[in-house]
Amino acid sequence: xxxxxxxxxxxxxxxxxxxxxxxxxxxxxxxxxxxxxxxxxxxxxxxxxxxxxxxxxxxxxxxxxxxxxxxxxxxxxxxxxxxxxxxxxxxxxxxxxxxxxxxxxxxxxxxxxxxxxxxxxxxxxxxxxxxxxxxxxxxxxxxxxxxxxxxxxxxxxxxxxxxxxxxxxxxxxxxxxxxxxxxxxxxxxxxxxxxxxxxxxxxxxxxxxxxxxxxxxxxxxxxxxxxxxxxxxxxxxxxxxxxxxxxxxxxxxxxxxxxxxxxxxxxxxxxxxxxxxxxxxxxxxxxxxxxxxxxxxxxxxxxxxxxxxxxxxxxxxxxxxxxxxxxxxxxxxxxxxxxx
Numbered sequence: 001x002x003x004x005x006x007x008x009x010x011x012x013x014x015x016x017x018x019x020x021x022x023x024x025x026x027x028x029x030x031x032x033x034x035x036x037x038x039x040x041x042x043x044x045x046x047x048x049x050x051x052x053x054x055x056x057x058x059x060x061x062x063x064x065x066x067x068x069x070x071x072x073x074x075x076x077x078x079x080x081x082x083x084x085x086x087x088x089x090x091x092x093x094x095x096x097x098x099x100x101x102x103x104x105x106x107x108x109x110x111x112x113x114x115x116x117x118x119x120x121x122x123x124x125x126x127x128x129x130x131x132x133x134x135x136x137x138x139x140x141x142x143x144x145x146x147x148x149x150x151x152x153x154x155x156x157x158x159x160x161x162x163x164x165x166x167x168x169x170x171x172x173x174x175x176x177x178x179x180x181x182x183x184x185x186x187x188x189x190x191x192x193x194x195x196x197x198x199x200x201x202x203x204x205x206x207x208x209x210x211x212x213x214x215x216x217x218x219x220x221x222x223x224x225x226x227x228x229x230x231x232x233x234x235x236x237x238x239x240x241x242x243x244x245x246x247x248x249x250x251x252x253x254x255x256x257x258x259x260x261x262x263x264x265x266x267x268x269x270x271x272x273x274x275x276x277x278x279x280x281x282x283x284x285x286x287x288x289x290x291x292x293x294x295x296x297x298x299x300x301x302x303x304x305x306x307x308x309x310x311x312x313x314x315x316x317x318x319x320x321x322x323x324x325x326x327x328x329x330x331x332x333x334x335x336x337x338x339x340x
Contacts, residue, residue: 057081058279059304060295069186071285072133073105080279082110083309084140089117092320096120097172099165099217101155101209102182104134106280107230107273110308111179111315112137118316121147123168125182128152147172155182155209156201165216176225177319178217180210183230183248185287187241199244206248210255223267226319229256231274233334241289249274253330260328269327271318276334277305301336 058078065077073080082105098115102108103124112122122141126134134150141148149171153160169175184205188194214227221227231252238246256272263270277297282288288296297305311333317323318331332339 054302054304057304057307057310060298062294062296064290064294065284066290067281067285069184069285070127070130071105071281072130073109073281074133074136076279076281076284078279080106081307081309082106083113083117083312086309087114087117087312089114089119089144092118092316092322093177094119096177096319097174098177098179098319099123099125099151099168099172099175099213100179100181101125101213102230103179104130104137105308106181106282107275107278107308107311107315108179108181109133109137110312111181113140114309114312114316115177115319116141116144116146116148118320119146120177120319121149121172123147123149123151123172125151125153125155125164127154155213156204158208158212161209161212162216165213165220169220175217175220176222177228178213178221178226179228179230179315179319180213181228181230182206182209183245183282185242185245185282187239187286187288187292188243189241189289191243194244202244202248206245207251207255210252214255214259218263218268221266221268224321224324225268227259227263227268227270228315228318229270229272231256231272231330233274233276233332233337235274237338242287245287256330257328264327269318269324271326271328272330273311273314273318274330274332274334274339275306275311276300276332276337278311279305279307297335300334304335306333306335 063077067075093115098120100108100112103112104126112124115122124134124137138148138150151164151167153164155161182205184202186198210229229252232249234242234246235249235253253272256270260270283293283296314331314333
């Protein structure tokens with residue numbers, strides 16, 4: 001006589017096997033004729049084409065160009081890619097509230113666009129001279145039905161930094177992500193060419209401001225909040241003509257690592273990102289000589305500078321809750337050059 005129980009078990013095995021096979025097919029990578037996996041999400045049409053990193057963005061030589069500091073991304077040639085069209089979010093930061101300094105252009109702009117598309121409400125700080133770029137960022141944030149708050153002002157002033165935090169908290173309804181990204185970089189061939197006023201301006205923008213901002217932010221940050229600093233390859237391989245800037249980036253690496261230990265009991269993570277040569281307004285507004293600008297990024301293994309959007313996913317990952325084991329870390333993105 002046939003055993004119904006055995007048949008039931010057999011049918012279950014078949015159904016389970018089919019389910020596993022279908023699941024594997026949905027999650028397995030798709031391969032090209034050359035055997036290389038393509039990028040894509042099941043159910044969203046054809047997979048994205050693979051693009052080699054050496055040809056994805058412009059390479060030097062670049063045309064000679066100069067702007068008064070701090071510069072506007074809208075006037076650069078070629079214009080940087082901050083992710084305006086290329087970054088697609090997936091809700092990884094839904095409900096988060098972020099303050100990003102230097103959010104009008106460059107890496108800060110890329111982070112602001114990415115955060116908004118990942119579901120965060122975003123406040124950006126910038127200098128009044130950068131208003132034209134900032135308006136575009138705020139519009140992009142609001143286009144995703146997220147709060148976009150513009151907070152212009154000079155970070156070299158301690159009272160302004162305190163006000164910046166207060167205004168960000170009030171406007172966003174809280175705060176759980178702080179990205180200290182704003183930076184000042186002015187190339188000088190000799191230490192003799194750096195005035196005390198120059199040195200002071202760089203130190204206050206790159207070191208004092210994050211110090212003041214973190215102090216003002218801490219009372220508002222709960223467990224699970226994150227602080228992210230933007231350091232640089234200059235921290236560990238300084239250029240001869242960036243004497244003061246390189247010092248501040250080395251200091252940034254340490255202000256990431258020290259507070260990470262100090263804030264561990266509070267459950268607040270602190271990390272940093274160390275970019276290599278990235279195509280931003282820093283370069284065209286005095287951060288590089290015209291000779292260096294024309295060859296900018298050409299000495300990397302990829303043969304080109306990075307674009308701000310190529311770092312956006314790093315800032316998203318460090319802010320996301322699934323990066324909960326990362327603190328006191330510095331993540332590099334330097335086109336194949338040495339890392340911190």
